[in-house]
Amino acid sequence: MDDQKEMQVTTKDMLKFVFNKVLKQKWILVVNILALTLITALQFVMPQFEKIIIDKIIPMKDLHWLALVIGGLLLTAVVLGLLNYFSSYYMGVMSQSAITELRNDLYHDLLRQDTAFFESSKTGDLMVRLTSDINNLQSMISSNMLSMIGNLFTFVGVLVFIYIVNWQMALAVTVTFPLMFVIYRVFRDRIHKAYRAARLSQSKMSNQMQNTLTQIDLIKSYTNEELAQESFNEASDQNRRDMIKATQNGAIFSPLIDGVNYLQVAIILSLGAYFVMKGQLTVGALVAYLTYVAMLQSPIMAFTRLLNQIQQSLVSYGRINEITQVKPTILEPDHPVAFPKSPLAVELDHVNFSYLGNSEMPTIEDVSFDVPAGKTTALVGHSGSGKSTITKLIDRMYDINGGQITINGDNIAYFRLEDLRRHIAIVSQDLFILDGTLRDNVVYAKQDATDEEVERVIEMADLTNFVAGLPDGLATQVGERGVKLSGGQKQRLSIARALLKNAPIVILDEATASLDNEAEKQIQHALDNLTETRTTIVIAHRLSTVYGADQIVVIDDGKVVEKGTHQSLLDQNGAYAKLYQAQFN
Structure with missing residues (x-):
C-alpha cells in the first residue's frame, strides 16, 4: 500500500x-x-x-x-x-x-x-x-x-x-x-x-x-x-x-x-x-x-x-x-445471470492475463482449451509455466485481460462471485487447516452439515479409522495450521471438506505434491471419491498421477503447446514426451 x-x-x-x-x-x-x-x-x-x-x-x-x-x-x-x-x-x-x-x-x-x-x-x-x-x-x-x-x-x-x-x-x-x-x-x-x-x-x-x-x-x-x-x-x-x-x-x-x-x-x-x-x-x-x-x-x-x-x-x-x-477490482456484475445446472463444462477461449497488467509481459497468453463436463483434464508443465494461475482465473481470484472463460457457455464474469465459487472446490498442496477441531475443519464447507453428512465424507476421505482411534474423535483439536496432524491426514481432511462442499467442479492443485509415493497411494482412493462424476481439473508435476486423465493439456511459458491423452501425447514425441522421459528415464 x-x-x-x-x-x-x-x-x-x-x-x-x-x-x-x-x-x-x-x-x-x-x-x-x-x-x-x-x-x-x-x-x-x-x-x-x-x-x-x-x-x-x-x-x-x-x-x-x-x-x-x-x-x-x-x-x-x-x-x-x-x-x-x-x-x-x-x-x-x-x-x-x-x-x-x-x-x-x-x-x-x-x-x-x-x-x-x-x-x-x-x-x-x-x-x-x-x-x-x-x-x-x-x-x-x-x-x-x-x-x-x-x-x-x-x-x-x-x-x-x-x-x-x-x-x-x-x-x-x-x-x-x-x-x-x-x-x-x-x-x-x-x-x-x-x-x-x-x-x-x-x-x-x-x-x-x-x-x-x-x-x-x-x-x-x-x-x-x-x-x-x-x-x-x-x-x-x-x-x-x-x-x-x-x-x-x-x-x-x-x-x-x-x-x-x-x-x-x-x-x-x-x-x-x-x-x-x-x-x-x-x-x-x-x-x-x-x-x-x-x-x-x-x-x-x-x-x-x-x-x-x-x-x-x-x-x-x-x-x-x-x-x-482501496476498491476491489474483482467486481460483481451489474446484472448477474443464473448459474447453470450440473453437469458443468468449462471453456477457456483465447485467454490472456498478466499479474502486472502489462500486455507485453503476459503470464497467460492466448490459452484455449475445453474442460468437458464430468471428465478429468490435467494441466502439466514445468514449475512457473502458469498452471495454477489458470485455475485462479477460473475461480475469478483475478480477472483476465483478454479472451473469456465460460461455464456451459456463460461468461464467468456474469455470475455472482458467490455462485461461481460455491460451485468450485479446490484442494491444493497449500493445506489450509483451521485452529479448531477436526469437525470444525470439515464443516467449514457447510456450516449446517448434519452428523450423518460429516460421517459420510469422513468415510469417503478414508479418515474413519483415524478418527475412531482418537479419544475425542471429531472433537480432537488439530492445533494451529494442523500441527498435530501428518501431511497425509491434513490432505484427507481437506478432501473431506471439499466432499462436503459437493461442488460440481473440482480443482486439484498439486494435491499430493508434498506426499511420498506411499502416502499418495493411500490418498488416491479419497481423491477418486472426490472427482467421481465431477468436472475435474488436475494440476500435477508428477506425471504418474495423470495417466488416466481424459485429457492432458501441456502448458509452457503461459501457452498451450499440446493437448491429448497420455498415449497420444507420447506418440507425438513433443513437450509432454520430454517431460515424461525426464521423470522416468
Missing part, C-alpha cells in the same frame, strides 16, 4: 469520519453535551465560594455562614463528581459502540479485498491496523475529547469574565496566548511525523514476529534462530528509536507549555498584588482570579495534552483510511 496516502488525510477528515460514527447515537451525544454544559457552569461557580469565604465570611467571623458556604461547596463538588461519572460512563458506551462498528467495518473491507491486495500486503501490518490503529482512533471518541466542547465554553466564558473583573491583568495574560500558539504550531508537525515513523516501524516489527511464528520449522531446521533474533532485534531497536524520538518531542513540548502557564501565574501575582495594595482588588477577588486563570489554563493545557494523541490518531486514521479507500 502507498504510504504517501497517509500524508493526505487531515485532522478535519479524521474528526468528520469519527463523529459520523458517533452521530449514530445522537441521544447519548446530546445528553453528554448537556452534562458537560452543567459541569462547565458549576466549575465557574466554584471560585465564588473562595471569594465569599475570604472577603465576607472571614472578616465577619460568622461560623454559621462558613458552614453553609462550605456545605454549598461540597454539594457542588458532589454534583460535579456525579455529572463527571455520568458523562464518562456514557461516553465510554458511545465510544465502544462506535469503535466496534469501525473495527467490524474495517474487517469487512479487508474481507472484500481481492487476492492481489493480500499478496501485496504484510499480515503483521494488517493486524496492527485492525488492533493498535483502531485503539488509537478510539481516543477521538473519549470523554476527554468530547470535554473539549465544555472546555471551549469554559475558555470563552472565563476569558470574558476576567476582562470584566480586571482588564489589565486579563490583557497581560492574553499576550501569552500567541506564544503558546507558536509552540503548538512548531511541534505539531514534528510530533505527527515522529509518531508516523513509530507506527511504520511497529508494523515492520509485527511482520517480523508474524514471519517467525509461521516459519518456525524452517528457522529451526536451518538453525537460523540467531539470524531471526538479529532481524527482530533490528526491527525492535528501530521502533525503540522512533518511539524515543516521538517521546522526546512530547517531552520538550509539555515543559514549554507549562513554562507559559507559570508565566501567566507570575503575571497575575505581580499585577494582582499591586492592585490589592492599591485597594482596587480584594484578596478574595485575587484568589478567585487566580483560580479563574487556572481554569483558563486548563482548557489550553487539555488541548495541548491531547496534541500527542491527536497526532497518533491522525497517523492511525491515515493507515485505516488506506484500507477503506
